[in-house]
Amino acid sequence: DSGVTQTPKHLITATGQRVTLRCSPRSGDLSVYWYQQSLDQGLQFLIQYYNGEERAKGNILERFSAQQFPDLHSELNLSSLELGDSALYFCASSPQGFGDEQYFGPGTRLTVT
Amino acid sequence: AQKVTQAQTEISVVEKEDVTLDCVYETRDTTYYLFWYKQPPSGELVFLIRRNSFDEQNEISGRYSWNFQKSTSSFNFTITASQVVDSAVYFCALSEAGGNKLTFGGGTRVLVKP
Numbered sequence: 001d002s003g004v005t006q007t008p009k010h011l012i013t014a015t016g017q018r019v020t021l022r023c024s025p026r027s028g029d030l031s032v033y034w035y036q037q038s039l040d041q042g043l044q045f046l047i048q049y050y051n052g053e054e055r056a057k058g059n060i061l062e063r064f065s066a067q068q069f070p071d072l073h074s075e076l077n078l079s080s081l082e083l084g085d086s087a088l089y090f091c092a093s094s095p096q097g098f099g100d101e102q103y104f105g106p107g108t109r110l111t112v113t
Numbered sequence: 114a115q116k117v118t119q120a121q122t123e124i125s126v127v128e129k130e131d132v133t134l135d136c137v138y139e140t141r142d143t144t145y146y147l148f149w150y151k152q153p154p155s156g157e158l159v160f161l162i163r164r165n166s167f168d169e170q171n172e173i174s175g176r177y178s179w180n181f182q183k184s185t186s187s188f189n190f191t192i193t194a195s196q197v198v199d200s201a202v203y204f205c206a207l208s209e210a211g212g213n214k215l216t217f218g219g220g221t222r223v224l225v226k227p
Contacts, residue, residue, distance in 0.1 A: 002157070031213065043204065043217040056212040090158060097213045099146050099165065104158035 003027065004105035006091050012111045018079040021108045025072055025093030031055070032074040033094070033102055034066055038087040049074055050097060081112045115140045117207050119218035126195050127226050134190045134221045136205030142166075144210045147181065147188045152220070153201040161203075164188065195225045 003026035013019055025032050034046040045058035049068035060066075063081075068074045078085060088107045094100035116139040126132050138147065149161040162172065164181050172179045176193045192199050202222045206215040 002159075033214070035215075042219050045214040045216070048212070048214060056214050058214055088156065092158075094213065098208065098210060099163075100213060101148065101160050101163045102213070102215060103160060104150075106157050
């Protein structure tokens with residue numbers, strides 16, 4: 001158990017819908033990261049937050065947004081969902097930033113039908 | 114731009130054989146970190162090791178060992194005397210200075226047969 005929790009574990013929704021994925025980092029970790037794992041794109045970095053502020057952005061679609069709250073939990077919002085958004089979404093956390101090992105949550109498997 | 118290549122997509126071995134996973138990376142930075150993660154069939158990503166660009170010492174942890182060679186931009190991972198529980202997908206990853214985003218390789222699936 002990495003100490004990072006993600007909810008829900010599975011999510012099935014229809015195209016055009018909006019969903020919210022939730023992540024609680026390990027106790028004491030200030031950085032939260034979101035990654036997407038799909039068969040065609042592999043594991044891709046989406047976005048990083050550090051202590052409530054956006055720190056880095058990857059190949060995150062404009063339909064996707066995220067935030068980190070004062071209690072350090074984070075949410076990833078996916079809207080106008082398309083079939084291609086079906087993937088495993090991971091949240092990870094680390095104490096600070098550069099060089100830290102990241103500990104991953106169990107992931108949320110999103111299926112868009 | 115940073116890039117990580119794991120040329121082996123799948124390796125199949127019989128239990129107790131050694132298996133070496135290759136990882137080649139590209140970066141313009143002189144300061145960077147390399148990582149290995151394991152993804153078992155259950156799906157979670159498990160951290161195995163971190164190495165910074167200034168530390169080329171090889172590392173051994175139980176049956177696992179890592180060989181970092183800056184001259185060839187490689188960070189290879191060996192499992193000695195493999196076991197069925199080692200069956201998983203293994204990812205090599207890189208993070209560069211200025212951020213901590215991980216750039217992952219495509220992964221190598223290891224299948225250990227009894």
